[in-house]
Amino acid sequence: MHIDFNCDVGEGLDNEHLLMPLISSCNIACGGHAGSVEIIDKVIALAIENDVKIGAHPGYPDTANFGRVIMDISDEELQQSIEDQLTLFKERTALQNATVHHVKPHGALYNLIAVNREKAMLVLRAVQAVFDKVKLYVPYNSEIEKVALENGVEVCYEAFADRNYNEDLTLVSRSQPNAILTNPEEIVAHVSRMAKESKVLTVSGAEKSIKAQTFCIHGDNENVLNILKELQQKLT
Numbered sequence: 424m425h426i427d428f429n430c431d432v433g434e435g436l437d438n439e440h441l442l443m444p445l446i447s448s449c450n451i452a453c454g455g456h457a458g459s460v461e462i463i464d465k466v467i468a469l470a471i472e473n474d475v476k477i478g479a480h481p482g483y484p485d486t487a488n489f490g491r492v493i494m495d496i497s498d499e500e501l502q503q504s505i506e507d508q509l510t511l512f513k514e515r516t517a518l519q520n521a522t523v524h525h526v527k528p529h530g531a532l533y534n535l536i537a538v539n540r541e542k543a544m545l546v547l548r549a550v551q552a553v554f555d556k557v558k559l560y561v562p563y564n565s566e567i568e569k570v571a572l573e574n575g576v577e578v579c580y581e582a583f584a585d586r587n588y589n590e591d592l593t594l595v596s597r598s599q600p601n602a603i604l605t606n607p608e609e610i611v612a613h614v615s616r617m618a619k620e621s622k623v624l625t626v627s628g629a630e631k632s633i634k635a636q637t638f639c640i641h642g643d644n645e646n647v648l649n650i651l652k653e654l655q656q657k658l659t
């Protein structure tokens with residue numbers, strides 16, 4: 424069994440040089456919720472150096488709220504923003520002769536397209552406008568998964584190593600005190616159950632079926648390095 428670990432990076436924390444040796448794929452902010460040309464270039468170079476798969480991480484163009492709040496903008500504005508972010512990212516990777524392996528939307532946009540088919544189609548159109556062939560990192564049994572597969576786009580199922588789940592497989596809101604996991608041993612058990620048994624233990628104590636091919640550990644988790652080291656040691 425191969426377990427892929429990914430991190431959201433390029434978001435201004437400047438810890439990518441520590442994360443890259445411990446992960447196998449990354450999601451680089453494209454200037455919407457965070458990031459800049461200089462940061463994108465730097466993180467792409469680090470990913471190449473560490474043989475880490477490169478992904479684009481577009482989000483709502485809302486740095487004030489870090490892309491974690493649904494914006495009240497038109498569908499046309501949102502699609503154009505996503506296309507602009509992806510186009511910039513595609514251009515920056517091409518300058519370093521790198522390949523864009525996947526696209527993973529960020530934050531509120533990621534959560535919205537998991538449950539909203541119309542917005543999922545909008546994001547898919549934006550991705551297809553920029554890339555001929557690219558994978559989408561998606562949550563299992565989501566609307567974005569369904570529309571991607573219906574349109575011949577390859578998906579990679581993503582689960583969250585450091586987040587708790589509700590019974591409907593949505594993530595527990597960050598406004599709740601039990602949303603984020605920081606204990607490495609607890610996270611190892613969480614990931615191991617999902618990887619080996621295709622089950623996730625929800626906050627209510629129920630076990631639910633889930634598919635996961637890649638596991639996200641957030642780069643801004645206060646304990647991210649210890650978590651990644653523990654995962655590498657226990658699950659390699």
